[in-house]
Amino acid sequence: MEIADAVTGRRSIRKFKKDPIPETLIREILEQARWSPSWGNTQPWELYVITGKAMEAVKEENRRRILDGSPPCPDIPMPLEWPDRMKARYMGVGKSVLTALDIAREDKESRSRYNADMFHLFDAPCLIVAAQDKSVSSRYALIDIGLILQNICLLAHGKGLGTCIMAVSIAYPDVLRSIAKIPEDRIIVMGVVAGYPEGDSAINTFKRQRTAVDDFVSWIK
Ligand SMILES: Cc1cc2nc3c(=O)[nH]c(=O)nc-3n(C[C@H](O)[C@H](O)[C@H](O)COP(=O)(O)O)c2cc1C
Incomplete structure (x- = not known):
């Protein structure tokens, strides 16, 4: 696959087939993704690959918590305030998802069912959690973790995942700490779910939006 096709063709997948991913394939992706750049080649990422019964347990507990009304409490707080133009994009993706699922804005029941499905991680067969050592205080590590996660997504896309x-x-x-045995002295940064996509489902094929290059690029000559 051409690099440009991988970058523009990758998209967030929110409906998966039941099939598990062969461990050899996940390993191949990680063998390649480890060549991601990082500040001073520090490679601050630590990854936990969760599949099988452990994955089922994570999904169930995650969904149970949100249905119980337990407030999410991620190690890195989720940003709530955004400048208006970014908030509009965030609302836009929510609208695209609901439209793809044919859920009306006022249909609270269907929306909370979708939310529960999301906390059940769209029933994906695999979750890769990225963590970092708490003693790494630099925010540069977060950039590095973002880079390896994107490479994982691109490599997975190139292999049909x-x-x-x-x-x-x-x-x-x-x-995650209890099921995946992630130590207390690690910061859980982000997770990426993976699996074989339900190719033609509306939630995996709706039109995505991006701003034009000239809206975010300044050319200084
Ligand atoms: C840090 C981060 C967190 C995200 N969290 C979620 C999430 O919890 N649920 C979800 O459905 N999508 C999530 N997404 C996916 C974004 O909504 C998606 O990347 C964005 O809408 C652009 O669409 P695309 O990935 O299909 O190109 C997340 C993406 C990033 C980078």
């Missing part, structure tokens, strides 16, 4: 980076997958860090 779908992924979705998911803040809700790390909403309850104690769930």
